[in-house]
Amino acid sequence: MFVTEMPSRSHDLMSRDDTALLVVDVQDRLLRVIPHHELLVWNIRRLIDGAKLLGLPTTATEQYPQGLGKTVAVLAERLGEIPAKVMFSCRECTDLFGDFAERGRQKVLVVGVETHVCVQQTVLDLLSEGFRVYVAVDAVGSRHELDYRIAIQRMESAGATLTTTEAALFEWCEVAGTSEFKQISLLVREEPPVPVPS
Numbered sequence: 001m002f003v004t005e006m007p008s009r010s011h012d013l014m015s016r017d018d019t020a021l022l023v024v025d026v027q028d029r030l031l032r033v034i035p036h037h038e039l040l041v042w043n044i045r046r047l048i049d050g051a052k053l054l055g056l057p058t059t060a061t062e063q064y065p066q067g068l069g070k071t072v073a074v075l076a077e078r079l080g081e082i083p084a085k086v087m088f089s090c091r092e093c094t095d096l097f098g099d100f101a102e103r104g105r106q107k108v109l110v111v112g113v114e115t116h117v118c119v120q121q122t123v124l125d126l127l128s129e130g131f132r133v134y135v136a137v138d139a140v141g142s143r144h145e146l147d148y149r150i151a152i153q154r155m156e157s158a159g160a161t162l163t164t165t166e167a168a169l170f171e172w173c174e175v176a177g178t179s180e181f182k183q184i185s186l187l188v189r190e191e192p193p194v195p196v197p198s
Contacts, residue, residue, distance in 0.1 A: 024112030028069035
């Protein structure tokens, strides 16, 4: 049997048309205690740049900025207005969830800190609202490795899909040979600011 037309793209893949990027609480005072935070910020910045290039909506939150400081400057300058919250989950910022749905964004890639607190609670709440949720494991972080690992396992067991920064960028782009692909390739080929831990 011969296939005469291209099969449909998998519903498990993110695309520029159905996905939003959510950046959770990447704030100065939180980052100071996160191992490899330079790599974390670098990966999130590349995702923000890729999302902007490909037209994906990007939003962010700040956890109690009076105490934890503002979003780190290299990210803040790429983001619009960033709502503050005191609840750990981003569901406190109810407009975010509504905005995703109104814009037809049924998939959300979540990045930020801390993995086991604000990221995890947000991911679980998004799942409960019917979104397909993706977590870039190299763009989330916690102070302690055990908290990070268990949170990743718990989110995956609840239905979140694990991915990486590079995989997400190419997934959003979908095809090679375009000017957008060339720009995404430049983001992927950037040298990390510090050595990547093995």
